[in-house]
Amino acid sequence: MNSKKLFVIILALLLVLGSVLGLSLYSKIFKGNTVEEGYLYIPTGSNFEEVENLIRPFLKRVKPFVLVAEKLNYPEAVKPGKYKISKGMSNFELVKMLRSGNQTMVNLSFNNQDTFEKLAGRISQQIEADSISLLKAFSDNVFINEAEFTPETAIGMYIPNSYEFYWNTSAEDFRDKMLNEHNKFWDASRLEKSKKLNLTKNEVITLASIVQKETATVNERPVVAKLYLNRLASDWPLQADPTIIFALKAKSGNDMVIKRVFSKDLQIDSPYNTYKNTGLPPGPISMPDISSIEAVLNPANHDYYYMCASVTTFGTHEFAKTLEQHNKNAAKYQKWLNKKGVNR
Secondary structure, eight states, X not given: OOHXXXXXXXXXHHHHHHHHHHHHHHHXXXXXXXXXXXXXXXXXXXXXXXXXXHHGGGBXXXXXXXXXXXXTTGGGOOOOEEEEEOTTOBHHHHHHHHHHTOOOOEEEEEOOOSSHHHHHHHHHTTSSSOHHHHHXXXXXXXXXXXXXXXXTTGGGGOOOEEEEEOTTOOHHHHXXXXXXXXXXXXXXXXXXXXXXXXXXXXXXXXXXXXXXXXXXXXXXXXXHHHHHHHHHHTTOOOOOHHHHHHHHHHHHTOOOOOOOOOGGGGGOOOTTOTTTSOSOXXXXXXXXXXXHHHHHHSOOOOOOOEEEEOSSSTTSEEEESSHHHHHHHHHHHHHHHHHHTOOO
């Protein structure tokens, strides 16, 4: 074989080899390599080795992912967060997403909580921050003072709703954003309504928390709110059973279920005893949701001063203008409780 033919054969082999290697490299970079769909959670402070272990269940082959990650310098640029992995993603798409920190937002939500401990537990289930760090951030007296709250009113800063957060949000960042959301909620219109009621926004929240606990029927809340506003305007004690229940739980340290308030309970020594004390208690007895806050800001128009749970339409109340009518309603309710054997 002459040298010219040999050269052509070697060149052809090199071209074939180059094509094979090129296809192999192309496959490693651009061919789909994810076999599972789901979310990858990368904790704060993770290194590349830890990411590699976390991502293994999603991958068909791990080595090509590692190769592409190293070529794109991802091991030096690991970013924590929650990442959505779709089936069929290439290593290039995957590494590019992780390297850029293009996270999926968490649609975080919480409902009516009555303690910071419960709120911290609820939030820690949805973002990376643990309940201990969250509780510490919530209870920080420096923050509470600067935000113009007191330890008693601070829980009212957190308005139950749905909010978007990054999964790796810190406890302090969560708290700070909730303050921003609180301030946005209290726009000029709501502040003006509060002013007309002669209540501060913290006092509105406190009253709304009582309305929230008094009735779960949303369309009844403006009626209940107005009843309490009537009592406040007439310098009557609120005489709200939910505040007695709050005081009983606080004193016992037990989150017990209390379905019935007895006369002896009304003697409890507490600033939250609205039978002994006139005006509003020192702070909210829970986090009122938006419907309860709006009920206080937009109360119904009536002259009711009394209410009692209804025994005919459960979940609602019987309202009265006079003590005589109220006593009749209360007698029916007490009789119903006794018949059902509700002792606590």
